[in-house]
Amino acid sequence: MGDVRWATFDCFGTLVDWRHGIATTAELLFPGRGPELLELYNKHERKVQAETPAMRYGGVLEEALRRATREAGLELREDDASALSATIPYWPVFPDVPRALADLRAAGWRLALLTNCDNVFIGESQRRLGVHIDAVVTAEHVGSYKPNPSHFTRFEESFGAMRDNWVHVAEGYFHDIEPAHALAIPRVWINRQGLTDDPSIADVVLPDLADVLNAVEQTHAAAQRR
Incomplete structure (x- = not known):
């Protein structure tokens, strides 16, 4: 399958608006505190994933939310700890996603998701994308969370992806x-948040997916010349 062209994507943050999903859910639990809890959650999620790489994503959501509310001085009821897991199927897809993925498929690219969630959650989110996805690698599959490289190496080994025929597209810098x-x-790099991290380690930087087909084609052409 070395001649197959693959465009792989992170899901949450790149295709699905996880910031909206987490902030809105947190706002339901603690009115007026949603944006604050989003930022605290983001900080703690990384730590939970690093500390317990084999934990299923539902457990990560719960533990990171517990730590975020504790740091914010809020009391999270135990039966509310699963709120993020309950709402994740309804987190919205960014408006630019269906057209961008459809354009890539029409141009002959196969599509895959390399995601830090588990099999059930990605299945629930995938139905909202509106485009067939050819392959999925989850944290549940590999037993770890990105930035551990296991998602990438498992995808490469499982689908025979060649790096000069493979472009990864993601919002998450870290x-x-x-x-x-x-x-x-x-x-x-889809820099939706306008972050100031070093852009030079990406081949192309975009603010959204509107021009992702051209970016992927450009990146692929450069890889072919190396």
């Missing part, structure tokens, strides 16, 4: 762009 760079996998 979870995706840095490890893809370390593995010399061609990469497009």
Whole structure:
């Protein structure tokens, strides 16, 4: 399958608006505190994933939310700890996603998701994308969370992806762009948040997915010339 062209994507943050999903759910639990809890959750999620890489994503959601509310001085009821797991199937897809994925498929690219969630959650989110996905690698499959490189190596080994025919597209700098760079996998950074991290480690930087087909084609052409 070395001649197959693969465009792989992170899901949450790149395709699904996880910030909206977490902030809105937190706001339901603690009115007026949603944005604050989003930022605290983001900080604690990384720590939970690093400390317990074999934990299923539902457990990560619960533990990170517990730590975030505790740091914010809020009391999280035990029966509310699963709120994020309950709402994740309804977190919205970014408006630019269906067209961008459809354009890539029409141009002959196969699509895959390399995601830090588990099999059930990605199945629930995948139905909202509106485009067939050819392959999925989850944290449940590999027993670890990005930036551990296992998602990338499992995908490469399982589907015979060649790095000069593979472009990874992601919003997450820490979870995706840095490890893809370390593995010399061609990469497009979707900097939706306007972050100031070093853009030079990405082959192309975009603010959204509107022009992702051109970016992926450009990155692929450069990889072919190396």
